[in-house]
Each structure stands twice: as structure tokens, then as C-alpha cells.
Amino acid sequence: MKFNTDYVIKKVGDEALLVRQSKKSVDYSKVITLNPTSLLIVEGVMNNLSIDDITEKMVAEYDVSKEKAKQDIIVTINQLKTLNIVYGD
Amino acid sequence: MIINCLIGEVNFQFIVHSLKMISQLQKYQSEAEGDVVIKVVFTSTLPSLPNEKIISSAFYEIYQGEYLYQKQMTADKQTLGIIVYHENNATIYIDEKFKTFASEYLMCEYAFLYFVFKRKKGILIHSSSFAYQGNGYLLVASSGTGKSTHADLWRKYCNVTTINDDKNLILLKDNQLLIYPNPFSGKSLIDNNLIVPLKGIVLLSRGKNAASKVKPKDGFIKLLPHILNTSFMLAKEIWDEVTDKILSSVNFYALSCDISQEAVLTLKKVLEDDYEI
Numbered sequence: 001m002k003f004n005t006d007y008v009i010k011k012v013g014d015e016a017l018l019v020r021q022s023k024k025s026v027d028y029s030k031v032i033t034l035n036p037t038s039l040l041i042v043e044g045v046m047n048n049l050s051i052d053d054i055t056e057k058m059v060a061e062y063d064v065s066k067e068k069a070k071q072d073i074i075v076t077i078n079q080l081k082t083l084n085i086v087y088g089d
Numbered sequence: 090m091i092i093n094c095l096i097g098e099v100n101f102q103f104i105v106h107s108l109k110m111i112s113q114l115q116k117y118q119s120e121a122e123g124d125v126v127i128k129v130v131f132t133s134t135l136p137s138l139p140n141e142k143i144i145s146s147a148f149y150e151i152y153q154g155e156y157l158y159q160k161q162m163t164a165d166k167q168t169l170g171i172i173v174y175h176e177n178n179a180t181i182y183i184d185e186k187f188k189t190f191a192s193e194y195l196m197c198e199y200a201f202l203y204f205v206f207k208r209k210k211g212i213l214i215h216s217s218s219f220a221y222q223g224n225g226y227l228l229v230a231s232s233g234t235g236k237s238t239h240a241d242l243w244r245k246y247c248n249v250t251t252i253n254d255d256k257n258l259i260l261l262k263d264n265q266l267l268i269y270p271n272p273f274s275g276k277s278l279i280d281n282n283l284i285v286p287l288k289g290i291v292l293l294s295r296g297k298n299a300a301s302k303v304k305p306k307d308g309f310i311k312l313l314p315h316i317l318n319t320s321f322m323l324a325k326e327i328w329d330e331v332t333d334k335i336l337s338s339v340n341f342y343a344l345s346c347d348i349s350q351e352a353v354l355t356l357k358k359v360l361e362d363d364y365e366i
Contacts, residue, residue: 009328012306012336019313021325026318031310 001077002088003046004038015039018085032083041076045086051077097205097258097269102105104128105197107190110357113272116282127179127200131188135171144321149323150364159321161196163187171198179203182246198256198273206322211260211269212331213317216290218257218268219249221360224250224288225268227257228344229315234293237277246353246354254279259287261331266338296345298352300359308341 007030010017016039020030034042040061044054051073058069080086094101094117102123103114111296139154152158159172169192170183179200183192185351202213216227219241228236235256243249252268255275260272266287274280292311294302316332317323346352 008325010309010329010336011331012224012304012309015306017306021328026313026316026328028314028318031313033306033310 001045001048001050001086003042004085004087005083009034009039009042009046016042017040019031032085037072038076041073042080044083045080067080093119093121093123095121096201097209097211097260097273098262099205099208100124100231101201101204103125103157103197105193106131107193109190109278110193110197112224113194113274113278113280116280117270117272125178125204127197128178129181129183129193129197131183131185135182135184136173137169138171157321158179158197158242160200161199162364170196172196172203174200174203175260178295181231201273202317202319203273203322206324206327209260210262210327210331211258212258212323212328214259214290214312215255217254217314218252220252220268220283220284221247221249221283222364223285225252225285226291226360227268227287227291228291228293229312230293231314233361234295235281235346235348236293239293239344239346239352240279242348242350242353247357250281250283251279252281252283252285258312259331261334266334268333269358287335287339289342291342291356291364292345293344293346295347298346298349298355300342300346300356301346302363303343303357305336305339305341308343312341325355 004046005019007018010058014036016034020027020031041054055070077086090111092103094113096117100121100123102361128354134355138152138158141153142150143153148162150160157174161169163169169187173180181196181200200273214227216229217236218227219240228239230236240251252270253274254277256273257269258269260269268287270280270282272280344356
């Protein structure tokens, strides 16, 4: 699983924005807002962590069961794959 | 005419022709001989372009050969001219049939920005700016909304100085964002040689007078389309560093306004609230 490096992450407090920078220009139509949990997931992928590693980080930081956390992470990663922000297995 | 100017902390030497262009540049004239030379040549024979086209956009194409070439088009796709970029100079060839101030102004602006962004950490924001109590503010909105009109009201009622009425150069220097003046101020040609820290960005819309502070994240999303995104000039890393600094150090405001004095007072109150401890 890899993070698409065409995107740059811009942190604002505990939230973040993903902005696409294509070869030609910054693509203003592709700005995605990340809430704190989505940010944790994206940073996990950027750091080459596995889904299990990201789940552990999520459980350590938020009051959530391991099962629920893993389920939510998979949903978010699939959304990120649909948007071509994350690719590969 | 040859004219040396200090703009964006870069010493330029412009070789230009139209009186209006000279008059714009004279505001930035310096004693030091420019180490970046931008020369305009009007010609009936434009230079030939290398084969490798690396970027294509609505108004220009970029070619890479021994040097970098920018072919500039008019709205009806005629070739206006070609800029050949070298390490420390650019020659701007403009087709003789477009021998006007507007052509010279447009092409010089591209060349100027190319060298500023090559040498300094900065971005360009389409906006009108003013200096108020030692701080710089940008008025940001889509063309035709009334940025310049609102800036005009601030000059009229608060005696502020406009730094640039159309395109503001923001440079990151000593970990601080500064608005640097430049002579490329759109149709109004209103710009003044004054450097001020960038304190706030005002997102302007038409409506009943109301102003409020907005979250940086929300403000930044609205600001994004107004940041110049000419990638052949801008390094990704610099764009990222400067915009990160904007997010962490600049206040964002939303202003809905008409064209009255009350519109100015409404914004002024919100800006001044930020000075209070």
C-alpha cells in the first residue's frame, strides 16, 4: 500500500488538507479535508505502516475497540484508493 | 531604454520600450546594476522552438531544449511571442504585430516571476493589498467581485497605501511572510514600493456588510484558486513551505460588503479586534 506522492498534506491544528500537485500545476479541484482520524490513517500509509499497525495506533489514541477501529480504517483506505490517493495492496 | 530595478530582493535590468512600462518600472529603480537581465525584442522572425514540449496550458507552452522556452498565445491562439530563459537572463521576442504596452507588460511579468521564484522562496497571490498600521492585508476574491473597489474605499476613508492592486508577491524571509511590491499590478497599474509583513487575508464577497474571522483551513481552501500555480516556475517544496507558513501564521477573515464607508468600518473593526490582548 503506497501513498500517491502527487498529493501534499497540509496540517492545520489536528486536521489536515490533501492538495494535489500535478506535474503541470496545483489542482485546486482536488482538495480533500481530513479529520483527525483520517489524518492518522493517511500518515500511517505515508509511513508504510500496515493496517494492523495503524489499528494499534488508533486504539492507543482513541476510545475505540480494535475491531471497530480496523473496520473503519479499511473503509477509509478503500475511499482513499477510490480517490487514487492510496494505491496497491 | 535600460532600467535597473530592485524587485523582490532581486536586482533586475530591464531593456524595454513602451513609456508606460518604463513608468511602471521607475517606481522600483535602483542604483545597482541588475544581475538578471530581461530584454524585450520586437521582431517579425520569432526563434524556432525545440521539439520537446514539457507543459501545455491555455495560454502558453513550455519547451525544453538547450534553454527553456515559453511560447505565449493570445486568446485566439495566435503566437504573441517567445521567452527564452537562460541562467541569469531572458530574452523576450514579441511578434511585431503585437507591439503594444500590454504585450510587453505581460511577457515581462512572466520573466520577472520566473527569476524571483528561482531565487527566492515565494508565491504570488491574485489579490489587492494594503498596508494598515504597519501590517499587510490581502483582499482576495474572483475577478469582478470588487477587490479593487474595496481597496479604493480603504484608501479613501483610512488613507492606507496599496502595495499592489492585482498580484501580490509573498516572500518567506527569516521565517516571516512579507508582501513585496512589484510593478505588475493588472489593469489599474496601482502599486507602491513598500514592504510589509503579511498579517491577514480577507476573503471578499458582495452582500450586506458583515465581517468575521474564519478558520485557517476553511480560509485556505478558498484562497487556493487565487495562488499562482504556474508549475514550471514554482518548486513544489517551496510552494508547500510558503503555504504552510500562511496556514500557521496568517489570519483569515470573511468579508461580505457593499461599496460604502460602512463596509470599510465593518472590516476595520474585526481587524482591530485582533490587536487587542
